[in-house]
Amino acid sequence: MTARGIAAVWRVEWQKLLGQRMLRALLLTCAFGPFAFVAVMRVQSALPEDTLFGRGVRDSGFATPLVVLGFAALWVLPVLASVVGGDIFSSEDRYGTWASILTRACTKAEVFVAKMLAALAFSTLAATVLGASSTAAGVLGVGVEPLVDLSGGLLESAAAIRLVALAWASALPVVWAFTALAVLCSVTTRSSVVGVGVPVVAALAMQLGSYVDGSETLRRLLLTSGLDAWHGLAVEPRYLGALTASVVVSGIYLLVCSGVAYGVLMRRDIGR
Amino acid sequence: MSDAAMLEMAGVAKRFGARAALAGVDLVARPGEVHGLLGANGAGKTTLLRIALGLARCDSGTLRLMGRPLDWPNGRLPDGVAGFVEAPAFYPYLSGRENLSLLAHLDRRSGVSRVTECLDQVGLASVADAAVSAYSAGMRQRLGLAAALIRHPALLMLDEPTSSLDPAGARDVRHTIAALARDGAAVVFSSHDMAELEDLCSVFTVLHHGRVVFSGVREAFEAHVNRDAYTLQTSNDQLAIEIARECGVESTAPETGNLVVHARSDALDAYVIALGRRGVAVRSLSRQARSLEASFLELTR
Numbered sequence: 001m002t003a004r005g006i007a008a009v010w011r012v013e014w015q016k017l018l019g020q021r022m023l024r025a026l027l028l029t030c031a032f033g034p035f036a037f038v039a040v041m042r043v044q045s046a047l048p049e050d051t052l053f054g055r056g057v058r059d060s061g062f063a064t065p066l067v068v069l070g071f072a073a074l075w076v077l078p079v080l081a082s083v084v085g086g087d088i089f090s091s092e093d094r095y096g097t098w099a100s101i102l103t104r105a106c107t108k109a110e111v112f113v114a115k116m117l118a119a120l121a122f123s124t125l126a127a128t129v130l131g132a133s134s135t136a137a138g139v140l141g142v143g144v145e146p147l148v149d150l151s152g153g154l155l156e157s158a159a160a161i162r163l164v165a166l167a168w169a170s171a172l173p174v175v176w177a178f179t180a181l182a183v184l185c186s187v188t189t190r191s192s193v194v195g196v197g198v199p200v201v202a203a204l205a206m207q208l209g210s211y212v213d214g215s216e217t218l219r220r221l222l223l224t225s226g227l228d229a230w231h232g233l234a235v236e237p238r239y240l241g242a243l244t245a246s247v248v249v250s251g252i253y254l255l256v257c258s259g260v261a262y263g264v265l266m267r268r269d270i271g272r
Numbered sequence: 273m274s275d276a277a278m279l280e281m282a283g284v285a286k287r288f289g290a291r292a293a294l295a296g297v298d299l300v301a302r303p304g305e306v307h308g309l310l311g312a313n314g315a316g317k318t319t320l321l322r323i324a325l326g327l328a329r330c331d332s333g334t335l336r337l338m339g340r341p342l343d344w345p346n347g348r349l350p351d352g353v354a355g356f357v358e359a360p361a362f363y364p365y366l367s368g369r370e371n372l373s374l375l376a377h378l379d380r381r382s383g384v385s386r387v388t389e390c391l392d393q394v395g396l397a398s399v400a401d402a403a404v405s406a407y408s409a410g411m412r413q414r415l416g417l418a419a420a421l422i423r424h425p426a427l428l429m430l431d432e433p434t435s436s437l438d439p440a441g442a443r444d445v446r447h448t449i450a451a452l453a454r455d456g457a458a459v460v461f462s463s464h465d466m467a468e469l470e471d472l473c474s475v476f477t478v479l480h481h482g483r484v485v486f487s488g489v490r491e492a493f494e495a496h497v498n499r500d501a502y503t504l505q506t507s508n509d510q511l512a513i514e515i516a517r518e519c520g521v522e523s524t525a526p527e528t529g530n531l532v533v534h535a536r537s538d539a540l541d542a543y544v545i546a547l548g549r550r551g552v553a554v555r556s557l558s559r560q561a562r563s564l565e566a567s568f569l570e571l572t573r
Contacts, residue, residue: 009378016366095364097363100419104379104423106348269327269328271318271322
């Protein structure tokens with residue numbers, strides 16, 4: 001396995017991804033969806049008051065990306081994480097193209113690593129675009145007034161934008177873990193439906209599971225708990241325990257899922 | 273095994289569950305030769321090519337490509353080795369040119385001119401910018417050949433490369449294969465079209481239930497299976513069959529009427545003399561030309 005080989009496959013994977021209309025449409029939705037949300041919030045009388053920072057969406061533009069993050073945590077981020085990860089391997093089975101790419105000057109290991117990195121990069125890109133456009137929509141549509149945090153304190157613009165950036169960044173390890181889960185499903189089942197669908201269903205099941213009484217340790221093992229971990233950044237004093245746990249748990253999911261997927265692909269005969 | 277061999281397989285075996293797809297297969301392909309792979313469906317041809325292209329592992333045996341062992345699954349297909357198994361497949365939402373360009377990138381050959389040249393060589397230049405989803409099976413097969421040609425193959429392995437092509441397209445592919453062999457490439461290809469194999473191949477390997485039942489040059493193949501066969505017209509076929517049995521000559525009486533006898537020339541001479549002595553007139557005796565197909569059927573019967 002060489003860096004040059006991985007780079008060659010990486011370039012090809014991106015050309016293929018950007019050649020797909022559905023993915024371009026998804027990125028455009030991430031880029032412009034939040035602007036539609038802000039426009040609706042400005043004209044309607046009711047506010048999403050049962051959502052964290054929902055009361056402040058007309059008072060501070062920094063509330064918008066946090067409301068969107070809270071909503072995205074339910075199923076949007078798992079979808080963004082799995083839409084490429086769940087398809088990038090199984091699409092080769094669907095099109096029958098494994099033999100076409102593996103009879104070139106690249107090894108199976110290089111193909112795996114490059115596809116895995118491309119899936120992680122796409123989910124990062126999609127989440128980043130959604131976070132950035134939510135922030136831009138809030139700032140442009142509402143303004144940069146101070147944000148009221150969860151302890152009732154006022155956060156000036158600089159502190160508020162820092163909170164927004166950290167909150168969205170804290171979601172990335174979870175997104176990567178869901179991407180790895182999607183890759184594992186994609187490699188083992190060779191089905192894009194399973195690859196994309198299972199992580200989303202798993203996310204919903206984990207959220208349901210978090211409502212069930214049980215030990216805190218078990219709850220922290222659920223990936224979706226990490227999507228709420230940023231709440232500890234929006235209170236005084238700050239609480240980082242959930243964030244740390246989220247990074248560790250996400251890392252374990254990422255390593256285990258990608259390791260198993262790698263083993264399965266490497267042992268596989270192509271064509272049967 | 274020769275150092276000059278482009279492909280050397282020795283004792284290659286592969287099982288799918290309880291079924292032996294390949295059982296100790298040996299195969300050698302040398303530069304400049306077109307090596308025909310014959311066998312009925314399920315004989316193991318595609319599995320053999322799959323292993324040779326590094327797409328599947330063999331359970332035992334050795335594989336050398338252009339003199340070097342292929343390390344499965346970590347090995348990189350050597351430069352100059354190319355081919356496809358079954359129907360070549362591409363990304364349907366991209367054009368033929370874009371597909372080839374991607375594959376050229378994987379080979380770290382980004383030259384647009386090579387892509388254009390290969391598209392032109394297989395007769396797809398005029399539809400190169402159309403999405404592959406609009407291509408016919410034959411056009412995809414041509415594109416598969418173009419994808420292989422991008423690698424400047426010194427060893428080309430093709431699995432039924434003309435199965436979806438019209439006669440003109442199949443002829444073009446045969447010309448391309450012959451030209452590559454003339455330029456020194458080793459070509460291994462499987463086909464069910466006996467006339468095509470007869471036309472192109474100088475060496476044959478015949479697989480039957482995963483085993484090699486013949487491997488060698490064309491003349492040896494014909495000698496191997498072609499016990500001399502003759503068509504015979506006599507004044508009394510029933511008696512002629514009886515005399516054949518007495519002389520130890522195999523004879524059959526097909527519904528077409530004429531007798532067919534299988535014998536070497538000395539045994540045939542003795543048989544004809546015996547017919548005359550017993551009062552059976554020989555009205556005509558002619559040697560049967562045996563097609564590759566007949567020889568293949570005989571060998572895999």
